[in-house]
Amino acid sequence: MRRESAVRAVIPPSRRRRPTPREARTSLPGNPQSPAAARRFVRTTLTHWTGPVVLDRLVDDAVLLVSELVTNAVVHAGTDVGLLCRLEDTADDGTALVVEISDHHPARPIRGGLAPVGQETPEFGHGLQLVSGLAAAWGITYRPGTKTVWARLPVDSREQPHPALGGLTADGDHGDVLGPRQDPEDQDWVNRGALTFLAEASDLLAGQLDEEHVAALAGQLLVPRLADWCAVWLTDEADRLGQGGADGFATGSRPARVWHGSENRIEDLRQALENDPPVLPLPASDPERSGPVPVPWPKAAFGDGDPTGAALAFRLAAGGRPLGTLMIGRAGLLRFPDEVTGLVEDFGRRVALAIGAARQYTRQATISRVLQRGLLPSAVAEIPGMRSALVYEPREAGGPGGDFYDVFPAGDGRWCFALGDVQGKGPEAAVVIGLARPWLRLLAREGYQVGEVLDRLNQLLLDDATEAADAAARALAAAGGPSVPPEGPLPRFLSVLYGELVPVDGGVRCTLASAGHPLPLVLGADGVVRAAAKPQVLLGVVEEAAYRTETFDLRSGETLLCVTDGVTERRAGRRQFDDGDGLATALAGCAGLTAPLVAERIRTLVHAFAPEPPEDDLALLVLQTV
Template sequence: MAAIPVQRESGAPGREVRGHAGLPGSPLAPGAARTLVRAALADAPGVSGRLVDDAMAVVSELVTNAVVHAGTDVEVDWRLEGSGVFVVEVRDHHPARAPRDAAGGEVSYETAEYGRGLRLVGSLAESWGVTYRTGAKTVWARITGEGGVPPDGPALDVAEILAPRPQGPGRDRDWLGRGALSFLAEASDLLAGQLDENLVAALTGQLLVPRLADWCAIWLEDEATARGGDGTGPARVWHASENLIEELHRALEKEPPQHGDGLLRSGPEPYAWPGDALGPQHADGTALAYRLIAGGRPLGTLVIGRCGLSRFPDEVTGLVEDLGRRVALAIGAARQYARQATISAVLQRGLLPGAVAEIPGLRSALVYEPCDKGGPSGDFYDLFPAGDGRWCFAVGDVQGKGPEAAVVIGLARPWLRLLAREGYRVADVLDRLNQLLLDDATEAADAAARALVTAGGRPLIAGDGPQTRFLSLLYGELTPYEGGVRCTLASAGHPLPLVLSPDGSVRTAARPQTLLGVVEDESYTSETVELRSGDSLLCVTDGVTERRSGSRQFDDGDGLARALGGCAGLSAERIAERIRRLVHDFGGGLPEDDLALLVLQAE
């Protein structure tokens, strides 16, 4: 997730510092907002550390509130008036209207709707409120360098939120004000960075125990059935005394939380005290259950317990409820990532050939390195028999990555094989694939326009709707004969192939032509080269030619041809490995683009 800064200004003392950012409605949004605002305040002279800390806490809580309760993208506007007054506005796009208050028509800030976090904002803000507009709601706050109500406790950081809670009669009230807001802000960032739901559950236990509870447990539910308690125990159990965890886990396994009324409520609800598992010293206490809900879906249940209390203080129940919302968002994000990773892995397996064909009189070597190991690459390759003593190869690169690129590859690769096996020659294959990509994009745009009009939306204008996905492709046909291999090939917007002779000389083997999917009725041409014994054909994607080192690219000054020239006398496998290593060494770090290269060497 990336923030989109629209405006940021800073200047001399007395001049306003302003900023605006659009943020996707995800668990990472609060952290992104804090980063942008902190950077803006860092440029402003005379701003106190106290004001910066308070601003970070308030911004994080307002954005979190918008993400949790609205679920839409959010917009953040901030400004610094002089050096002592900070104003922030967070706007979501969930249609809403001001709730009526029976006492006098004013806006009511009930915890159930808004979360305890906004009440905590009030402890830092000089003033704050909610402004309702058609299709949007803005929550704003104004804080000064002196702060609002002085907090009872110091500000917290990530290390402190894992430390033991303060002891004494007033320990819970120490969470009011800046301390509680900092706890929620840092906990949000800590949880949002996790991509495994079990790790989210484990971190939640460390956040709660022993600071807010003596023990806690988390049950994770199956979203499809909304069941996680029947026959399954809690995913994680934590206790301040480690020697009690195992016995507590066994007891809780027998008593999963029940939600019999079927209503989705975040809680808290009473939970039976597991006194037998905790021993005589902890025979009495109070436990509460919080349903973990994100996007209207139940994801699990959080149970907390504290010994020796008849009821939890309101300060704790509200704070845990707000934390539970963040836990639910993090679990939902982790599950979405896991689903996407699974889909991507399946797509990737389906987009690449299971095996590379063996060709008489020709050796082949392949290097394929997607830069995103968890998603579909935009690069692809193929080497397959086409019948009648012919073999065909392809090395391609789709504009963009991810599922949209996978759709284009999933369209192009089977069509290449079908057309080749139907006897179409190289130029004809590119002509038909070009038209296929254009027709597919047109049909998708027409379908989107019809759906929008049917739904009562405005007509599509230029720039709306599905966009054409361009494809660069090097495609060729190989025909072995006595003493060599005849190669007919064409390059459509792709890095040109190179031929290495045994004496070390290098020449190009095609001429540049237009990308596929750009120009209607484009007519492609092919060229034929003879690969004699010892000749090697090198085909690459732009992850090789455009590999960067500062302002230079690997292929600047015919860098790829020079590198290939140094491979004279090497086998196909060693040529491929040397070029791969040279490309990696050139940038001095991990490649930032997908990389594919194919070496075909006549025996």
């Protein structure tokens, strides 16, 4: 398989092509069945074309490429697409197949949660990774209302069979690839092809963060290149913990993905394999042994007139734990050749590593989500006479981030709010947030004034946060995480904007203080923006610091904007978002907007400030009198 991952073509092939010998197009609706329809369309179209010989390998590559791009457009974005296939002659590549996938609604919001009818797991696309891996040239063309991804697959370069398979012939016979190969030169050629296949498979599997994605990609890589069909089982929680059934057999596996070269056989094959799953003995000496184990041919999935074949199962294990089973089958064989079984065994190890990495990520993400829910309030309290809006986006999706927020009633007609930013991320930051937010609530409800609350929280951080953060870091290091720096525990600093709100006639009285935090801004009813506090030192830095407060009234229609430095220090090259009073200018442009619209406008401007995603957590709180 030819791989040119850095091809940059500016002019799409449709603008410099010679007369087209063959061209076919179709439209696909925005529903989960469209990837399957696209595969059938491409396979049928290429099979019936005459002229240049269209080889099985070219068909397979085209089907895989189109399937992935249509999946991305339809399943992920929910859009309708147009699909065009064309054979053309070019000066560079000779005869080539050009495919174009046009997204007719590229600006439609992405939606999730779609699952194809009749399948437990949705199809997931891998997009331009596969395009760059399969195509000699590719590009993206933008026109009004349309985004088109095109790719050119040369026919001439595919006149030789796929190197991982050996002698696959143009008419579909499997030739001698599935029988013994005696020619040393041929064997050397197969070995080189196997290395290419494994290298590209590793690239595609690397970085997948969902084990279902890994299983789906494994099936698409193996079928039909190395097998007629493939199935991937994943273990349940008992097997993940290294437990097993009686007599040393693995139990509790579920078929995560079943794939067949013929679309209409997938469901029958799935049912047959679910009724009679492979049961592999757990090796006593080497739990990660992944050698092929012959398993019965699933006759129930095929008619009486269909030939039987060979089926093999490979154990998927990593880190001493069973992860699942990979099963392949090829009709018309008594046994798979050694070069194919060896190649699939190596491929299975890569699949197992990818599944293990995905599960580790899932465990960490789950812990982070649970921790995040415990560190942040479940809802923002409603304040009489005010509307509020919050934007909270931790840099790492699911958190925990270093920013926190809170809005809560403090009793006696008082409501309090806080927006903070802890130095650092991860468990150490979580420890500080876990100290700061409950203490803010406790001190406020005990009747302490704004300045007094910050004074006491500052002393608490100086006394306790460093020791607690160090203990968390050491516990993480003991579990295999980053170790504590040799120079000892790092001090933990906290910037916070903390305030108290009391409804009064005609508005709300606000008393607040900023401890090392970006200053809050007030947007007046007249459209004028002013700072609402003065800068003071961070919490956790100076012993016995005395924090001063500012008190003012927010009248009807006035807006208070509080942000973390993820907003003010958002970078585009050397510029920051708040350079030249950029935040105040942005807020002035929000005159007349409600609190939710103010929050969304500021968020949009921050994201649009630079093409790259934000490098820091982002939090902003809008409080508006009514």
